[in-house]
Amino acid sequence: MTSDSAEKQILQRLSTEQDLYKETLHALGNPSVCDVLDVFVNVEVTAELIIEKFPIIRPRYYSVSSCPLTYANEIHLTVALQQHFTSGKVNGVKTTAKNGKHSYGLCSGWFRKMKAEDVVPLSIKRCEGFHLPSESFAPIILIGNGAGIAPFRGFFQLQQTKASLKEKANRLTLFYGCRHPSIDYVYENELRALLQSGVLESVHVAFSQTENGRKRYVQKELREHSLTVYTKMIEQRGHVYICGGTNMARGVITTLLDIIQIHGCTTLANAEAMLQILKDEDRYHEDIFGVAR
Numbered sequence: 001m002t003s004d005s006a007e008k009q010i011l012q013r014l015s016t017e018q019d020l021y022k023e024t025l026h027a028l029g030n031p032s033v034c035d036v037l038d039v040f041v042n043v044e045v046t047a048e049l050i051i052e053k054f055p056i057i058r059p060r061y062y063s064v065s066s067c068p069l070t071y072a073n074e075i076h077l078t079v080a081l082q083q084h085f086t087s088g089k090v091n092g093v094k095t096t097a098k099n100g101k102h103s104y105g106l107c108s109g110w111f112r113k114m115k116a117e118d119v120v121p122l123s124i125k126r127c128e129g130f131h132l133p134s135e136s137f138a139p140i141i142l143i144g145n146g147a148g149i150a151p152f153r154g155f156f157q158l159q160q161t162k163a164s165l166k167e168k169a170n171r172l173t174l175f176y177g178c179r180h181p182s183i184d185y186v187y188e189n190e191l192r193a194l195l196q197s198g199v200l201e202s203v204h205v206a207f208s209q210t211e212n213g214r215k216r217y218v219q220k221e222l223r224e225h226s227l228t229v230y231t232k233m234i235e236q237r238g239h240v241y242i243c244g245g246t247n248m249a250r251g252v253i254t255t256l257l258d259i260i261q262i263h264g265c266t267t268l269a270n271a272e273a274m275l276q277i278l279k280d281e282d283r284y285h286e287d288i289f290g291v292a293r
């Protein structure tokens with residue numbers, strides 16, 4: 001497939017020597033097919049071969065960020081734009097992860113340049129177990145980071161609609177982590193209005209990239225309001241919802257276990273058993289972005 005004998009030699013070695021293949025892949029910074037063709041400039045491939053070799057594009061999951069009662073004919077999404085740089089050699093020039101070829105995630109990048117008339121192929125899947133409870137008296141603790149606020153926005157709209165119909169609505173407390181007020185605190189105004197209207201009882205936000213260089217994650221907010229969290233979650237038999245990245249979710253679970261130990265004056269084993277009771281009673285709900293269902 002290449003007219004160049006040096007390229008042919010390297011490609012033959014890469015196809016038979018596993019270690020060399022892995023090293024090269026690493027050195028090129030996980031190149032895409034297009035990046036590889038940029039490196040081996042004399043390779044000629046047919047469109048049929050490329051299509052045959054490409055994996056089928058798998059669907060991406062997005063948590064619906066609106067309430068069907070409030071927006072009957074619309075679906076809102078909250079999407080974090082994924083970006084990366086491919087290091088290696090591009091057009092013969094050596095690059096690093098910092099100045100390499102810039103790319104967007106396939107689906108979030110597509111959303112970015114989408115036009116109003118574009119058609120999105122999609123299917124809707126119910127996320128079993130991630131809905132507000134039917135009983136309106138239970139306090140609700142919502143915990144999330146980044147685009148993890150997506151499903152909570154649907155909850156806020158539902159509560160708002162209930163309030164406008166004079167129906168009783170749960171008391172919601174939000175713990176949220178994002179980078180900076182001007183980078184990704186996109187729902188600041190909506191949250192302020194929800195606080196004012198009483199839909200939200202309180203909002204605790206942690207910023208991880210502030211001017212003073214102080215990194216705060218949502219776990220820190222939970223710790224600083226640990227008695228409130230314990231009272232609502234355990235004593236008042238509330239519901240806990242966690243949404244966002246896997247690392248955040250792991251950190252939050254550890255924090256919740258610490259909070260139960262401190263305020264329940266108990267051991268880690270007992271705290272784990274208490275969290276398990278929450279799960280068994282359908283009072284603990286997760287929507288984690290790393291795990292496709």
Ligand SMILES: Cc1cc2nc3c(=O)[nH]c(=O)nc-3n(C[C@H](O)[C@H](O)[C@H](O)COP(=O)(O)OP(=O)(O)OC[C@H]3O[C@@H](n4cnc5c(N)ncnc54)[C@H](O)[C@@H]3O)c2cc1C
Nearest residue numbers: 061062063079080083084105106107108147150289291292
């Ligand atoms: C249940 C569930 C709910 C979700 N809900 C949401 C939501 O509400 N909002 C939201 O924003 N996301 C959500 N996600 C994540 C979402 O599904 C996508 O995974 C995310 O948007 C990335 O998709 P993409 O096509 O843009 O990126 P992809 O193209 O799939 O890329 C994934 C990552 O790999 C990097 N990458 C790709 N190619 C290379 C390369 N050659 N070298 C180096 N890095 C590379 C990309 O930069 C990116 O970081 C959810 C996921 C799940 C499982």
Ligand SMILES: NC(=O)c1ccc[n+]([C@@H]2O[C@H](COP(=O)([O-])OP(=O)(O)OC[C@H]3O[C@@H](n4cnc5c(N)ncnc54)[C@H](OP(=O)(O)O)[C@@H]3O)[C@@H](O)[C@H]2O)c1
Nearest residue numbers: 080081082145146147177178179184208217245247248251
């Ligand atoms: N939304 C954006 O503006 C943006 C910008 C750039 C890239 N992206 C990409 O889009 C994807 C999803 O973005 P996202 O903003 O939804 O989520 P995210 O990247 O997971 O970050 C959201 C917030 O969570 C913080 N965080 C990181 N690790 C954490 C942990 N272990 N525990 C608690 N909090 C943690 C982040 O802080 P840190 O400052 O430490 O990251 C940030 O403040 C990521 O892959 C990201 O690379 C998004």
